[in-house]
Amino acid sequence: MTAGPLAPRAAPLANAGSPAVLRAQGLSKRFGGLLAVSNVSFDLFPSEILAIIGPNGAGKTTLLNLLSGVYRPSAGRLEIGGQDVTNLSMEKRCHLGLGRAFQIVRPFPEMTVLENVTVGALFGKPGTKLAEARERAYTLLERTGLAPHAEKSAHDLNLLQDKRLEVARALATNPTVLLLDEVMAGLRPGEATEAVELVRGVRESGVSVLFIEHIMPVVRDLADRVVVMDAGTVIAGGTYQEVVREPRVVEAYLGGEVTDATDD
Known part of the structure; x- marks a missing residue:
């Protein structure tokens, strides 16, 4: 390309x-x-x-x-x-x-976009409550332009949206x-x-x-x-x-x- x-x-x-x-x-x-x-x-x-x-x-x-x-x-x-x-x-x-986004994007296809990022938030900080993780996930969806797709299945995203989801999921772990x-x-x-x-x-x-x-x-x-x-x-x-x-x-x-x- x-x-x-x-x-x-x-x-x-x-x-x-x-x-x-x-x-x-x-x-x-x-x-x-x-x-x-x-x-x-x-x-x-x-x-x-x-x-x-x-x-x-x-x-x-x-x-x-x-x-x-x-x-x-x-x-x-x-x-x-x-x-x-x-x-x-x-x-x-x-x-x-330390967070990482991969070249080959592998979201959880059976989950929604919001649920995918919520998983990242739960994983990144032990003891995080589900409500707190969902709130952080939605904030990151807004930052990455994915908020309109929050309830969409991750399987239905296009390539650019997949890339954004990968970055959002990595950011959800709260990296420096x-x-x-x-x-x-x-x-x-x-x-x-x-x-x-x-x-x-x-x-x-x-x-x-x-x-x-x-x-x-x-x-x-x-x-x-x-x-x-x-x-x-x-x-x-x-x-x-x-x-x-x-x-x-x-x-x-x-x-x-x-x-x-x-x-x-």
Whole structure:
């Protein structure tokens, strides 16, 4: 997919002088003889949008799985809000403020849109009452433009609405950090622009965002900083304008067709 022109992004709200809300230090993951992620380090700051880009097989999805707790690292350390979460489960990371929206959207099809988001609210904070969870869920449906579809079966949503539901369900867990795995995938240019505005709204609410994306206009217009991976390692980092001038980035990633690529 090729995205059309997007509105210029707002001035960064990130505060690099503040403590990192998420810190990866030397993260590595080995599957047998394959080193899928090797010594990856970066910080994510409050109210920052950070993009992770790279060619197929770069290790981006494996890295996201390390951050969210799907995999435990073979080496390295991960902190959320200054707390070591390296060996904590996905559930405990969620309770500490880490949310994730997946590329392949899998709502509970037998539930309504409101019920799907209510589940997220109940899961994110132990002890939450059902009435409180439903109230938070409906507020998030209003923020994500899904309130008119609250009582509709999740099975009946279109792709853009599915993406919005995935983000709303992740936000319902009350994260301080939201991981997004190619949420623009499959969207038409106009839909991608709407999704960009949705992510900006997430950041403006005080949530830091880390996202994987192949559509370079989206990365350009959305990210405060960009981390570039190739063959499991970080090869560049900085603003979009800085990384696209890096010779290693041009050779590894920007020299080919990237907007239609799929992740590893």
